[in-house]
Amino acid sequence: MQNGYxxxxxxxxxxxxxxxxxxxxxxxxxxxxxxxxxxGNNNNNNNGQDGYFNAPRDANGYPIDVKGKQPYxxxxxxxxxxxxxxxxxxxxxxxxxxxxxxxxxxxxxxxNQPFMPFGQRLRHFTWAWYTLTMATGGIATLIxxxxxxxxxxxxxxxxxxxxxxxxxxxxxxxxxxxxxKFPGTFKESVMHEREALFLGPFFLSIATIIxxxxxxxxxSYEASHPMRGWIVTSMAIAFWVxxxxxxxxxxxxxxFLFAAHxxxxxxxxxxxxxxxxxxxxxxxIASVIAKDQPVEVRMPxxxxxxxxxxxxxxxxxLMYAHYIGRLMQVGYPNREHRGAMFIGVGPPSFTALAxxxxxxxxxxxxxxxxDGLMDAKVLRTMAFVSAIFLWALAMWFFVIAFIAVMHSRxxxxxxxxxxxxxxxxxxxxxxxxxGNSLKDETILFVANGLTIAVLCMWAFVLYxxxxxxxxADIMYPGRDEDVxx
Numbered sequence: 180m181q182n183g184y185x186x187x188x189x190x191x192x193x194x195x196x197x198x199x200x201x202x203x204x205x206x207x208x209x210x211x212x213x214x215x216x217x218x219g220n221n222n223n224n225n226n227g228q229d230g231y232f233n234a235p236r237d238a239n240g241y242p243i244d245v246k247g248k249q250p251y252x253x254x255x256x257x258x259x260x261x262x263x264x265x266x267x268x269x270x271x272x273x274x275x276x277x278x279x280x281x282x283x284x285x286x287x288x289x290x291n292q293p294f295m296p297f298g299q300r301l302r303h304f305t306w307a308w309y310t311l312t313m314a315t316g317g318i319a320t321l322i323x324x325x326x327x328x329x330x331x332x333x334x335x336x337x338x339x340x341x342x343x344x345x346x347x348x349x350x351x352x353x354x355x356x357x358x359x360k361f362p363g364t365f366k367e368s369v370m371h372e373r374e375a376l377f378l379g380p381f382f383l384s385i386a387t388i389i390x391x392x393x394x395x396x397x398x399s400y401e402a403s404h405p406m407r408g409w410i411v412t413s414m415a416i417a418f419w420v421x422x423x424x425x426x427x428x429x430x431x432x433x434x435f436l437f438a439a440h441x442x443x444x445x446x447x448x449x450x451x452x453x454x455x456x457x458x459x460x461x462x463x464i465a466s467v468i469a470k471d472q473p474v475e476v477r478m479p480x481x482x483x484x485x486x487x488x489x490x491x492x493x494x495x496x497l498m499y500a501h502y503i504g505r506l507m508q509v510g511y512p513n514r515e516h517r518g519a520m521f522i523g524v525g526p527p528s529f530t531a532l533a534x535x536x537x538x539x540x541x542x543x544x545x546x547x548x549x550d551g552l553m554d555a556k557v558l559r560t561m562a563f564v565s566a567i568f569l570w571a572l573a574m575w576f577f578v579i580a581f582i583a584v585m586h587s588r589x590x591x592x593x594x595x596x597x598x599x600x601x602x603x604x605x606x607x608x609x610x611x612x613x614g615n616s617l618k619d620e621t622i623l624f625v626a627n628g629l630t631i632a633v634l635c636m637w638a639f640v641l642y643x644x645x646x647x648x649x650x651a652d653i654m655y656p657g658r659d660e661d662v663x664x
Contacts, residue, residue: 459491
């Protein structure tokens, strides 16, 4: 290797006699010309040979460490071949078409979507369909507790209760048909990042069936009827089974979601609350069934109901922080999903009505410490004050969701529309309980008016639900909750 690098090394490394010297030891300092390629930037002559360091160098001539970074590419490696020109390698017409084309909106329906047999569409019959039964069951319970009753009112509510049972049985049969006709879809549905969230409405539907049974079956029997004792015991058993299953759902489903999926907080939706919603309704069930239970059974039910309500509402409060942060940072959700914002009305509403209902179910002689300080009257006052606090919060969420929907109404039906019914039934029931506690007829008449409004909303959403199935707005690939959004 006959070049300046070799000569310089020999000059510094050995003296004239060929022996090593302590005072003239070689020091590795850059000496021009440094014979390696500098990617076209080194104009020094290196006899056409690349050196040891085929990489860029700094101002002092040292090689730059590019280890672990993008591989260094020489300019000549990206030069076009002589037979290739920019016009040959670029489709100019295609680029112009793409530049003027509107970006694809995944929320918009393809007007030319192909026909699909109904049997194939069953693959997209998702857990979100149980929002239908939870809303219908909520309507049945709401009608049963109306403050100003008239002849036939209970019969109307009983019709909703029976219709809800029919809907629930039909949905169960259709879901079983889906899972048997398309093997593997059950596992996919419970592991899906979006559809799995709607396991909650299945259990919420069961909660409305339990409360409806209390109102239309248990309370229809006289206290001395021989069947009443058996039915009351059955309601207590149903409560404990429900609490156990929903606690398992809230624990294991969230654990799976934490481990298997990533949900950006800028895309927060109230549907993320659905796994905790069923256990929270344990307090609502307790407030409805406890007053007819024997005292020795009633107190454990009330204690468990309070614990369930506290767990559910606390988790929802933590979620609300992310919800408000998302609204502040990126604004409202897409117009097609704004109806689901009414889910936020549910937790404070159901907690308010559960507080009042459970406090009213306490025995009159109840005294927590036996000293007359924390008796039933004091606890009922505390429950009422807390309910007022939460009722106002529910109203705020209602107004926020209402403004968002009216600002940009959805174009297509989604099963999330049922959120405009079920959480609002809880809000109206809480209003009725507050009016009963205050014995204020004005509040109770307002609750009557709100009940009529939510009944109209139920009919409106049901019509669009049926229409969406007919025109294939739902139960079609890419149109349901079994796709990522």
